[in-house]
Amino acid sequence: MRLLITGGAGFIGANFVQRTVAEYPDIRVVVLDALTYAGNRASLDSIADRIEFVRGDIADAELVDRLVGGVDAVVHFAAETHNDNSLARPWPFVQTNIVGTYTLLEAVRRHDVRFHHISTDEVYGDLGADDPAFSESTPYNPSSPYSAAKASSDMLVRAWVRSFGVRATISNCSNNYGPYQHVEKFIPRQITNLIDGVRPRLYGAGNQIRDWIHVEDHNRAVWTILESGRIGQTYLIGANGELDNKSVVEHILVEFGRDPGDFDHVTDRPGHDRRYAIDATLLRTELGWEPRYRDFRAGLAVTIAWYRAHETWWRPGKAAVENAYAEAGERVL
Ligand code: NAD
């Protein structure tokens, strides 16, 4: 089998490529990644001789057509992924997440190649404290340019399945944590701030809730769907990991041996989604998937240890991220 993995130099994609090479040694893996600010070739260093790496854009129709024509399946991770960036500069989100996904869909349609589209729970908008968790039938209601562009890409996939018979599945996952996550994101930002002696930064009051899942559990679910999922079906992926942001920061501080109150409240994110929560019943009952990381604090401790041990991996991007937050007007409240 030959597999094209887009966005394989990003956080979840790199973990997926590493897992695939380790567990499916007979699969020929091709990675297509533009190496934007979010992509890091070093995440694939340990397996560089086991994969073919192509630096390129998923919206480059000629390149995409050639690569898709040489594989049996595509797993599509590549995207612009950071909500704060999408508020400052929405266009790359429209271009990559919508036009890029369209370009891939046209290629898999032409070559009749199996396609798995990676998406997010943010397409459903947010929940009130007492609302039931998102399920496959929750109406789309995205809040940010990022989530609106991801929602659009999901709609394109659904239409290409229905109208053109493309053999695709979609998964919408909750917030991931684990190794190789970019330092712009919430958990790695706070961990690397603490390594640098800087206080963690909580947006607003910090009472927003995210449903955390370890990246390894996400990727095992993706493999399960790729192998056994029903064509045309959407599967939600989540591990019952709801926690408010303030508690996450407190856990990180405790892991660093610090006072759990030793953080700053900073300017809130405009349009900040209040709560995400996933009902993964379909994935569990139909495909038999279960998460392995059930203890968030234990998973967090391992993640902190990883960032401590891999400073050379994250250090080059750290200053630019903090400058960008400052330039965007973030200030301590
Ligand atoms: P990331 O930002 O860490 O990585 C994205 C990767 O895509 C980078 O390597 C980047 O270079 C590449 N890329 C960006 N634009 C490209 C283009 N035009 N052509 C080719 N490559 C391009 O993202 P991530 O957190 O690993 O997310 C991966 C996927 O999972 C995304 O589709 C995202 O929407 C989805 N997702 C993420 C989470 C999460 O918590 N991080 C949760 C649910 C779903």
Ligand code: TDX
């Ligand atoms: O410094 C911070 N302080 C803070 O309080 C940062 C960077 C974030 N936050 C808050 C905002 C969110 O409520 O933490 C929460 C998580 O923030 P992000 O890491 O930016 O993630 P989120 O906006 O929830 O989106 C993530 O999960 C779904 C990914 O970035 C998306 O790609 C994915 O689709």
